[in-house]
Amino acid sequence: MLIAKYMPELEQRSLSFAEAVREALEQVMEKDPRVIVIGEGVPDPKAIFNSTIGLRDKYGTGRVFDMPLAENGLTGVCIGAALNGLRPVMVHQRIDFALLAMDQLVNNAAKWHYMFDGKASVPLVVRMIVGRGWGQGPQHSQSLQAMFAQVPGLKVVMPTTAYDAKGMLISAIEDDNPVLFIEHRWLHDIQDIVPEEYYRVPLDQGRILHEGDAVTVAAFSYMALEALTAAKALRTELGTAIEVLDMRSVRPLDVGLVLNSVRKTGRLIVADTAFRTGSIAGELISQVVEQAFDKLKTHPVRITLPDHPAPTSYFMTEHYYPGPQTIIDEVLKLVGVDRHSDGYKKLCAVTQRRGPHDTPNREFSGPF
Amino acid sequence: MKQVRAMDTVEQSQLFHSMLRIRRIEEALARKYAEQEMRCPIHLCVGQEAIAVGVCAAxxxxxxxxxxxxxxxxxLAKGGGLAELVAEVYGRETGCCGGxxxxxxxxxxxxxxxxxTPIVGGTVPLAVGAAWAATLKRNRQVTVSFFGDGCFEEGVVHESLNFAALHKIPVVFVCENNDFSVYTRRTERQPDRPMFEIAQAHGVEAATGNGNDVEEVFNIATTAIDKARxxxxxxxxxxxxxxWREHCGPNFDDDLRYRLPLEIEAGLNACPIAHYRSKLTKANGLSGLDIDRYELEIQAEIEVAFNFALSSRRPGIEDANRKVYA
Structure with a gap:
């Protein structure tokens, strides 16, 4: 219900992230006959976690497609279709599967406009879903946004709220460039106020989720929600106000938003869903240090996954993912608050996760 | 080259036992899955046992x-340790990957x-490479690559077929055609043509057969493996x-209605184990007593494996950062 606080004038209709994605696809398809949707499982009974449900019934087999297991080839096919006037939306149920399409994404989609002097462009959207939990393991739960964001010519976005999912997917499909639309699986069921009308959210701007002046926490995707939980607990229990930025876009990075916040707080934490080395968290910190070194009162901090693959075992993943507690601890280290106080103990009790650590909610009973 | 000969009753019993064992293990995993202690995706092969058993027996x-x-x-058909499999599914330290x-x-x-591995097509070129290494090392090892009809759509499969044919590599590609990729029927993914003929067009010798008839699988595989060797x-x-069951998970999924009841019934009626049991029983190669004994032995083995798994140490995050590099 994040948007309700910031835009109360909007109609208070609640949708999940997955429903918001579906509505965006439906509305764009209604508006623009050039839009097609293709992916492994798009028209199947599970419909990509219900995010494509009913689209084939409404728009037919000429616009909504299942796909052979041929990720690189079909990415090329979609690029070709985009070059000849269509606006394909491709879906990968796991971002890990998109690695098979690296050649087409990096060598063709990203370069076409540039290497042909702007004479043609590739209006392609690729939805990629980051898995987590229930033993997704080394090959089904990677957060590879930095790997894609390293490539000029690609736009990479990671919306957090259902409101942004709808608005940014619409913007992505209308955009004339290849846009990688990365969805965290644990966001799919989270509700937000989502207006019924057709609206756009820009692809290059983060936004403030929670205002504060103690520490800036710039967070990506699911980590933005974890940071918001941390922010609420810190404010209530210790009266510490951190500023949480939902970065929303990975390439381009909204460095300006972070700089503005850091000028106020002087302290920066970047919370990312990915491995540490080469992460976008590191890139964001580099840019802030380059441009506002004198505004920093202390060293910046990266909160990321450890630098090793995600294990499958429930027991090994128990402390693998950083969460609100990780953020709180880093915040308190930066501002120098005593972590042995009663307030801190109460804070820990408030943010402690209830139920199993490997499911997005207690109703979930696996497997994905 | 060896000629395929009629199997004796001992060999037949072994094939039957191996299929029954896999079935009972998969069913035990499915039953226990509901307890929510196996916290990882599982893809059960119930109904498809004959291919694994027939090929690996050869x-x-x-x-x-x-x-x-x-x-x-x-x-399991290749002889992989049962206890290590169960422990792995339970995320324990004694699992075959340590969890x-x-x-x-x-x-x-x-x-x-x-x-x-679960990236479709990921291991197909690895099998070609392993088999290639065997020829470069001049030994007579054969490598089998198991994959499904969905995998046949991956470019890497065709790249692998091409290279294997070029170098006469002793690899046997085994395509298990169950007609589905997750819930998507093959007709929505491929044109109507036999996959094995595509392999032939790559210059690879190819054959096709009933994957629910374990002896047919064994005979075809024996000939192919022998040729490769x-x-x-x-x-x-x-x-x-x-x-038989859902793509991923322990249950049946008839409620999703992506396949018709008649089709599911035909699939269940083609049970490789029931058919083989009936065949062996009629030929007097296998008695009801034998089968009862197998069931008891397998049940005991499964109990031991589950007890081993559940009493094994739970690894922790301190174990998770090891083994990133050799």
């Missing part, structure tokens, strides 16, 4: 196997089970079969 212990996400049957992999990542190098080049086998 291999030597020193031959190699690579597999995919639906690997339990391949792993790092779960059901989708199995390995038992002691019996030539080289590894299974004798330097006659790669072989491609397409076996038709049927997946």
């Amino acid at each position: 291999l030597n212990q020193t031959d190699l196997v690579f597999s995919n996400h639906r690997a339990h049957g391949h792993y 790092r992999g779960g059901s989708m990542h199995l390995i038992d190098l002691s019996v030539g089970f080289m590894g299974s 004798c330097g006659l080049g790669p072989q491609f086998l397409e076996f038709r079969t049927y997946r």
Whole structure:
């Protein structure tokens, strides 16, 4: 219900992230006959976690497609279709599967406009879903946004709220460039106020989720929600106000938003869903240090996954993912608050996760 | 080259036992899955046991196997340790990957089970490479690559077929055609043409057969493996079969209605184990007493494996950062 606080004038209709994605696809398809949707499982009974449900019934087999297991080839096919006037939306149920399409994404989609002097462009959207939990393991739960964001010519976005999912997917499909639309699986069921009308959210701007002046926490995707939980607990229990930025876009990075916040707080934490080395968290910190070194009162901090693959075992993943507690601890280290106080103990009790650590909610009973 | 000969009753009983064992293990995993202690995706091979058993029975212990996400049957048929499989699915330290992999990542190098992974097509070129290494090292090892009809759509499969044919590599490609990729029927993914003929067009010798008839699988596989071993080049086998349960998870999924009740019924009626039991019983090769004994033995073995798994140490995050590099 994040948007309700910031835009109360909007109609208070609640949708999940997955429903918001579906509505965006439906509305764009209604508006623009050039839009097609293709992916492994798009028209199947599970419909990509219900995010494509009913689209084939409404728009037919000429616009909504299942796909052979041929990720690189079909990415090329979609690029070709985009070059000849269509606006394909491709879906990968796991971002890990998109690695098979690296050649087409990096060598063709990203370069076409540039290497042909702007004479043609590739209006392609690729939805990629980051898995987590229930033993997704080394090959089904990677957060590879930095790997894609390293490539000029690609736009990479990671919306957090259902409101942004709808608005940014619409913007992505209308955009004339290849846009990688990365969805965290644990966001799919989270509700937000989502207006019924057709609206756009820009692809290059983060936004403030929670205002504060103690520490800036710039967070990506699911980590933005974890940071918001941390922010609420810190404010209530210790009266510490951190500023949480939902970065929303990975390439381009909204460095300006972070700089503005850091000028106020002087302290920066970047919370990312990915491995540490080469992460976008590191890139964001580099840019802030380059441009506002004198505004920093202390060293910046990266909160990321450890630098090793995600294990499958429930027991090994128990402390693998950083969460609100990780953020709180880093915040308190930066501002120098005593972590042995009663307030801190109460804070820990408030943010402690209830139920199993490997499911997005207690109703979930696996497997994905 | 060996001629395929009629099997004796001992060999037949072994094939039957191996299929029954895989079935009972998969069913035990499915039953216990509801307890929510196996916290990883599982892809059960119930209904498809004959291919794993028929092919692996035609291999030597020193031959190699690579597999995919639906690997339990391949792993067990090749001789992979049951206790290590169950412990892996339970995320325990004694699992075949120490808990790092779960059901989708199995390995038992002691019996030539080289590894299974869930990225479709990921291990097909690895099988070609392993088999190529055998020829470069001048030994007579054969490598089998198990994959499904969906995998046949991956470019890397065709790149692998091409290279294997070019170098006459002793690899046997085994395509388990159950007609579905997750919930998507093959007709929505491929034109109407036989997959094995595509392999032939690559210059790879190919054959096809009923994947629910374990002796047919065994005979076809024996011939193909023998040819590969004798330097006659790669072989491609397409076996038709049927997946009884949901793509991923322990349950049946008839409620999703992506396949008709008649089709499911036909699939269940083609049960490789029931058919073989009936055949062997009629031929007096197998008695009801034998089957009862098998059931008891298998049940006991399963109990031991589950007890082993559940009493094994739970690894922690302190174990998770090891083994990133050799």
